[in-house]
């Protein structure tokens with residue numbers, strides 16, 4: 001991968017990179033399409049990274065579809081599909097980590113200790129392998145985007161991070177590989193996540209922008225349906241992700257829920 005990247009760079013080509021964990025959907029494809037528009041060569045990676053999963057999380061059952069993913073990448077005009085094995089990425093027990101302090105420890109990081117250390121480490125390794133000029137990430141994973149941007153800035157990495165909007169199903173549910181864990185009933189239930197975020201957005205437009213009121217609105221909508229449990233719900237500063245006690249011009253609503261065996265996250269920026 002490194003010598004291929006060198007070849008592209010020596011030929012004066014810009015490299016766009018879309019890192020993923022596979023089981024590709026239209027959200028991933030939107031990143032690939034943007035990369036295709038903006039760069040000469042597009043590299044996508046598929047790697048389910050063990051170091052970002054906790055001991056009791058879904059690493060072993062994370063959905064995989066290599067044949068389908070290959071087709072999706074071809075259709076999206078990807079030039080290189082990089083699919084390293086765990087043994088290739090981590091030939092030894094990992095002892096070198098990238099830790100983006102502070103922002104990695106709140107929200108998703110508080111529920112999933114070590115998660116963002118795993119993410120920052122593997123993305124850093126992938127950047128060194130693929131040597132991209134631009135890397136494309138989805139705002140669906142809002143905190144992940146913030147962590148990566150800080151990592152790139154803090155370590156002076158010569159990569160432009162591009163964050164793109166969340167692609168949603170018709171009923172608003174954010175596309176996610178983990179939606180495949182949902183039964184038909186649970187899939188209906190899951191629509192409440194975006195309904196709740198939209199209700200809060202509506203309230204912010206027409207009523208109050210007070211964080212506590214917005215949270216109450218979200219909770220009320222979620223409580224209307226059975227079988228959904230809020231893991232965390234925060235209104236935070238869009239840059240620092242520090243929770244807000246009072247309203248400000250721009251705010252991000254961040255939510256994580258459990259539905260059956262699925263744990264889903266979503267967010268909405270109010271500005």
Ligand code: AMP
Pocket residue numbers: 019020021022026027028030031136137138139140141164165166167168174175176177
């Ligand atoms: P994953 O395979 O879940 O690790 O995601 C790989 C990349 O795709 C990450 O940058 C995600 O934020 C992005 N992504 C996942 N779901 C969506 C979505 N519904 N819309 C836009 N981007 C997404």
